[in-house]
Amino acid sequence: MGSLAEQKIPVINFKEEHLKPGSDSWISALKQVRYGFEEYGCLEIVCDQFPFELHNSIFDAAEDVFNLPKETKMQKTSTRPGKIGYIAGLPELPLYESIALDSATTLEEVEYFTNIMWPAGNNSFRDSVHSFSKRIEVLHEMVTRMVFENYGVEGLFNSFWEKRFYVCRFFKYKAPHQTNESEVGIGAHTDSTFLSILHQHQVKGLQIKTKDGQWIDVKPKPSSLFVIAGDVLKVWSNDRVRSCEHQVMVSEDKIRYSAGLFTFIKGVMQVPEELIDDEYPLRYKPFDHAEYNRYLLSEDRDKNCPINAFCGI
Ligand SMILES: O=C(O)CCC(=O)C(=O)O
Numbered sequence: 001m002g003s004l005a006e007q008k009i010p011v012i013n014f015k016e017e018h019l020k021p022g023s024d025s026w027i028s029a030l031k032q033v034r035y036g037f038e039e040y041g042c043l044e045i046v047c048d049q050f051p052f053e054l055h056n057s058i059f060d061a062a063e064d065v066f067n068l069p070k071e072t073k074m075q076k077t078s079t080r081p082g083k084i085g086y087i088a089g090l091p092e093l094p095l096y097e098s099i100a101l102d103s104a105t106t107l108e109e110v111e112y113f114t115n116i117m118w119p120a121g122n123n124s125f126r127d128s129v130h131s132f133s134k135r136i137e138v139l140h141e142m143v144t145r146m147v148f149e150n151y152g153v154e155g156l157f158n159s160f161w162e163k164r165f166y167v168c169r170f171f172k173y174k175a176p177h178q179t180n181e182s183e184v185g186i187g188a189h190t191d192s193t194f195l196s197i198l199h200q201h202q203v204k205g206l207q208i209k210t211k212d213g214q215w216i217d218v219k220p221k222p223s224s225l226f227v228i229a230g231d232v233l234k235v236w237s238n239d240r241v242r243s244c245e246h247q248v249m250v251s252e253d254k255i256r257y258s259a260g261l262f263t264f265i266k267g268v269m270q271v272p273e274e275l276i277d278d279e280y281p282l283r284y285k286p287f288d289h290a291e292y293n294r295y296l297l298s299e300d301r302d303k304n305c306p307i308n309a310f311c312g313i
């Protein structure tokens with residue numbers, strides 16, 4: 001399916017030298033980031049800082065946590081109100097199971113979660129999750145800096161960066177052929193995040209929708225991460241960036257694992273005035289990200305384009 005379109009999703013090779021703002025490779029990556037987000041709402045990062053051992057250890061950690069008894073996984077692991085940590089057994093998503101940790105870039109927070117799951121401790125889980133999240137955070141910062149530079153608002157980066165927080169979530173999808181269920185792992189949606197950075201295990205499943213409505217596969221690769229623009233980035237950019245519609249279809253007769261770091265914003269988000277002009281008049285009212293997440297859980301949410309229904313002008 002759609003191999004031609006698939007080749008056009010930018011694949012950015014993030015080597016050490018890209019870390020130097022102003023270098024030729026930084027500028028070339030900058031353009032690809034802009035193209036990926038504006039055309040597809042996503043991009044792929046191939047990363048020499050993402051070693052194969054980390055790929056293996058993060059999915060060993062995922063298996064470890066999903067193998068725990070349901071009662072253990074269902075314990076409250078977050079102090080945030082309305083937070084859903086463990087999700088499984090939804091009638092509309094029979095293949096889907098996921099579990100989340102707050103602030104996984106902070107060792108103490110990962111330890112807090114680990115000790116709830118394993119009261120005697122599990123250092124290998126703790127260290128894998130923490131180092132996965134820290135590595136992704138580095139890439140996240142680079143991509144976010146590039147987005148701000150692309151739109152000429154580098155000066156706003158620091159105050160934005162202070163408002164972020166992360167949720168790390170692991171996913172496990174049953175093989176549909178074992179259960180005679182449909183292949184839908186998770187239906188078409190955009191994420192409510194600023195960015196979602198996903199890493200898939202060996203079994204494919206993630207698909208994204210192009211502007212012309214075609215679904216294309218995102219193949220799992222051990223050293224690559226898939227970056228998805230969420231609703232908050234779309235709003236922040238005043239509709240320059242698309243929020244990427246995506247879904248998971250589990251078509252192989254195998255269990256599928258994936259993991260991701262999802263960025264949320266504390267407090268109110270609004271379009272910077274520098275991004276409002278004749279071509280892009282203001283399209284969104286300021287909104288509180290936590291309230292938007294609550295709205296998404298409510299029965300009366302708009303199912304087609306919730307972010308526009310929530311704060312669109
Ligand atoms: O399992 C995946 O790879 C993606 C999950 C996803 O899209 C989500 O949780 O929003």
Ligand SMILES: [Fe+2]
Binds near residue numbers: 190196
């Ligand atoms: Fe998603």
